[in-house]
Amino acid sequence: MQIRYLLALSLLPQLVLAEETPATSNSDTQCIVEPPVPRLTPPENSDGKIDLQEIRIISDRSEAQMGKQAKFNGDVSFSQGGRNIAADEAILDQEAERLDANGNLVFQDQMFTVTADSLTAEMRSNSATLSGAQYWLHGQQIHGDAEKLEITPDNNLHLTKTNFTTCPPEDTSWLLEAETIKIDSKEEWGELWDAKLKIGNVPVLYIPYMTIPVSDKRKSGFLFPTFSTSTTNGVEVATPYYWNIAPDYDLTFTPHYMSARGLFLKSDFRYLAGDAQQGQLNIEYLGNDDMLANSPNRYLYHWEHQGAIDENWRVLANYTDVSDNNYFNDLKSDVQRATDNQLTRIGEVSYFEKNWDFNARVQDIKVLGEDEKPYQVMPQFGFNYRSPDVWKGLDFDFLSEVTNFEHEDSDQATATRLHFEPSISLPLHGPAGSLTSELKLLQTYYWQDDARTNANTELDSSVTRTLPQVRIHGQVNFERFTDYFNENYRQTLEPQFQYLYVGYEDQSNIGIYDTAQLQEDYFGLFRERRFSGLDRVADANQMTLGLTTRLFDSHNVEKFKFSLGQIFYFQDSRVGIADSTFQGETFTQENTSNSVLAAELNTQLYQDWYMSGAIQYDTTESENKKSEVTLDFRPGANKLLQFSYRYVPDLLNSNTNESVNISQAGMRGAWPLNDSLYLVGNWYYDLNESRSVETYAGFQYESCCWAIRLSYHYRIKTNYDEDYNPVLDNRELFESGLYLNFVIKGLGGSGPLGVSDMLNDGLFNYRKPLYLKN
Structure with a gap:
């Protein structure tokens, strides 16, 4: 017979570690250690709600003397709000306001479960003590033992002669033992005194004092160090320190020691500005680089900010500067990769309404290793207006800047450009296809100050350019149901055409300020312009024909896509782009009857095999202008084999002003050797130079409580040659390095290292075939 004993008093303190359970990744979820006892369910009232004050006591037997003692025996259960106690025996001393319980004791809260030999709860001080305790934090991997566990009046947790780990039970991969651990329920962090770290039951580190997280809440402290060695930097050790300054801003400071260069200091300051704006500030400094001649000081400044001021206003800012052109090639920056050679500095403010928008911006681009410097936009104002269906299906647009x-x-020309671009279009869309007719007027005014001293020709001080443009684009959609290899498919056939007419006007009296040649891939065949910017608008009288076909399976998943197209010129284009030196007006004319033949392919060949490719072929000269192909084998998560090849002829080398041909083959792979160990590697080979340009191999082992990665990297070093740069000496053509990353989960580590970042840890990023779904 069970006896229910209801008390209307506060007996047990409540420990709240977090308002909600920290989010975990899929891998962490599989590793969560659950307590060996079932979760107790607090009783509910008739209205389905839990009474936070009422205490319910259920037992098989009880003896009670009013105002003195009450004894409970046999399957004893105490409940108050979200707190529960189960025990074989309990004594409630109402005079001393104390509860004692023992025998198969289980204490549970919303955030943790504790099993113990005995429990004593003091009602006056609202505290409790458990002896011989084992504890588990719900929804996390953290668990451990304690000789004594105390719940303080302010709902904090104190553990004496204790330990904890995130490894599964009976797994001693690592264990942290401490004389005392104090867990603050508000701060959601723990403090450890007189602790030692054991790996495989072997003490490896003594820690007089440290702090640890018990949730995903931020707190200041050291993050895990990284170790590596390379031929250019020597032995490297980085020890990042995280400073949680305030809820809306923090700082990560990383001393990074390189035995061959010196101490490299990096800081990353992040902030929130209100609910909709954010930014960061990076400062990096290496004093007296011992690897280079004259031991120069090297540094980086970076600031970026973006967000919304209100529903209409948007702001954007980005500024980066470095001490020398080879900064990213030599040093591992937190801002940009070694393959980036452009620093964009931009400030922009925009205002948006339903049918119109306004923006103002300034922009400067620094190209590392280039003698020729781009123009600065100081400033630019733009106004755009849109009026859909203004009259009988006609759309009106007005762009201006x-x-x-x-x-x-000072010896370069400067200019002010005013541009208006009104357009009227008639879009007709339906399931069977679409037809869009568009008429534009491009009206541009230039006011130029030709300050060049060595030019063969001078620019006009003022230029007016008026160009009409007509564009008609149409597409027809056909589809049918068919079968291939005993599989049912839906096949589409999507022919499209575009007629483009742009008037001609001599533009040799206009300087080149923001204009460059655009890429001629398949989608580029249907552009309106051959050049970016407005300094050159190529005349056109041409027809573009294209065809796309796709295959969709019975689940409407795209399995195959092929596109083929070409431009046919009715008249030769007479407008080209001037050379970058401004020495005369040398133009690149289109004196052929057609453009390159552009084709693209993306397909799932068979089951887990995928292929993608693109080619630009000059049918007049019978030459391959550009081609690339990749073959992927992706049978499952973290399983990949990729083979690739790319060819680009006549690519201009900015350092030597000579054309070079790029012909490279590569392999990339990621494969699990078992449930915890996997391999990632890549290899790229230059067929023209007959040499390897990059080799990468990495092993990673990951368990529920720790992860380690060992990787080797061999790659070509980019060198931006400058006569005035003092940091060019002693630079090696190739760099090789060995890197070690180690994470103990639960001690502030960054969690699983992952395969995706290993695939991107190199000069060549992994690219999936486009338009296809797994």
């Missing part, structure tokens, strides 16, 4: 171009060199 005024831009002032400045240059760092």
